[in-house]
Amino acid sequence: MSDSTPPNPSPRIRVAGTGGLVVEFGSVVDSRLNRLVMALDARFQEAAWPGVIETVPTYRSLLVVFDPLVADRRALAQELATLAADVPIDEEPATRRWHVPVAYGGNFGEDLDHVAALHGLDPGEVIRQHASVEYRVFMIGFAPGFAYLGGLTKALHTPRRLDPRQRIPAGSITVGGLQAAITSIEAPSGWHMLGRTPLRTFDLRRPDPFLFRPGDRVRFRPISEEEHARLSTLADMGVITADVEKLA
Template sequence: MPIRFLPCGDTALTVEFGAGIDPGINAAVLAFEARVLETAPAGVIETVPTYRSLTIHFDPCLTDPASLRATLLSLHAETPRARVREARLWRVPVVYGGAFGLDLDDVARHHGLTSAEVIGRHAAPEYRVAMIGFLPGYAYLAGLDPSLALSRRQTPRPTTPAGTVSIGGAQALIASVAAPSGWHLLGRTPVRGFMPGRDPVFLFEPGDRIRFVPTDPSAWDALDRAAQAGEAVAERA
C-alpha cells in the first residue's frame, strides 16, 4: 500500500495510508505501528494511530525528519513481518433507549424500523476499535450495519454522559467522558474506557474487537457501582 509523509512541525511526522474509512487501510496502519514499536527506531517517542494514518512523535535531538523518513520507508517494506498484538474481544453491556439512549426511537423512525430492530442491528456486528481519540479513551468503532448509518444531528447537545454509545455517519462510538456531541445516542454502558488511577488507564486499544450486549435497565446500578470501583465490567472473551 503506498504511503505519503506529512510533516507536523519539527517533532512529529504523519504517515498517511489513504483518504477514507476503510478496514484495509486501518489494518495497514495498525500493522505498520506494530512494526515501528517492534523495532523502536532511534528518537521515536510515541505513535498515534488513526483510521488512515500514523503520527510519529520524535525527539529532534536524537533524529531528524529525513533520517526518520528513510527508516520508516524501510520498515514499511517489512511491515508484513510485524508481530501484531492479538486482538482482544470485549463484551460490552449496553442499556438501550429511554433515558440511556435519547435518540433510539428517532433513529428507528428515520429508518422505518422499530426500536427493537435498531437494537438488534446495532448489537449484531462484531466491531473493531479503529482508533482512540478526540477525548481520552473515546473508542471509534468500525463495523456499523450500513442500514443504520445516519448523518449527525443538526443541533449538537452541549453535553452527553460518559459511557454513551452512539452513531454518527457510518461510525459507532463508545464515549469515555461526558462531552458535547452531535451523534445519535442509542444507549449507554457503565464501562469506563478511560479511568485515571486504574491499571490500565485506557481499557480499549486500537485493533480490539467489541460485541455489544443489550442489558436490562435494572442491572445498571450494580454494574455502574462496579465500574466506579475500578472493575472492567466489560467481559474479555
C-alpha cells in the same frame, strides 16, 4: 498475497512540525487501511528507533513523535518509508475482543426511537442490528479514551444531529454517519444516543487509564436498566464491567 487481494496503497510520508512524521495509507475510513496502520505500528515499535517518544495510530495514518535532538528526521522518514512499503496486512498485532454491556433506549438512549423511525425500523430491530455485529476500534481520539468504531451495519448509517448536544454522559453508545462510538467522558456531541454502558472506558484509578486500544474488537450485549444499575455500582468501585478475550 492472492491474485484477488488488492495491492497495498502507496504510503505517503508527511512532516508534522519539527518533531513529527505522518505515514498516510489513503484518505478514507476503511478497515483494511486501519489494519495496515496497526501492522506498521507494530513493526516500527520492534525497531525501537532511538529518540522516538510515541506513535499514534489513526484511521488511515500513523503519527510518529520524536525528539529532533536525538533522532534524525530524514533517516527516520526513510526507515518509515521502507517499513511501510511492504508491510503485510496479516502482520497486525494480537488484540482483544470486548463484550460491552449496554442498556438501550429510555433515558439511556434518547435517540433510539428517532433513529428507528428515520430508517423505518422498530426500536427493537435497531437494537438487534446494533448488537449483532463486531466493531473495530479504529482510533482513540476527541476525548481521553473516546473510541471510534468501524463496522456499523449500513442499515444504521445515520446523519449527525442538526442540533448537537452540549453534553452527553460518559458511557453513551452513539452512532453518527457510518460509525459508532463509545463516549468516555461527559462531552459535547452531535451523534445519536442509542444507549449507555456502565463500563468506564477511561478511569484514572487504573494503571493504564485507557481501556481500549486501536485494533481492539467490540461486541455489544443488551442489558436491562436494573443490570445497568448493578454494574454501575461495581464500576464505581473500579471493577471493569466487560468481559474480554485475547485474540491471536
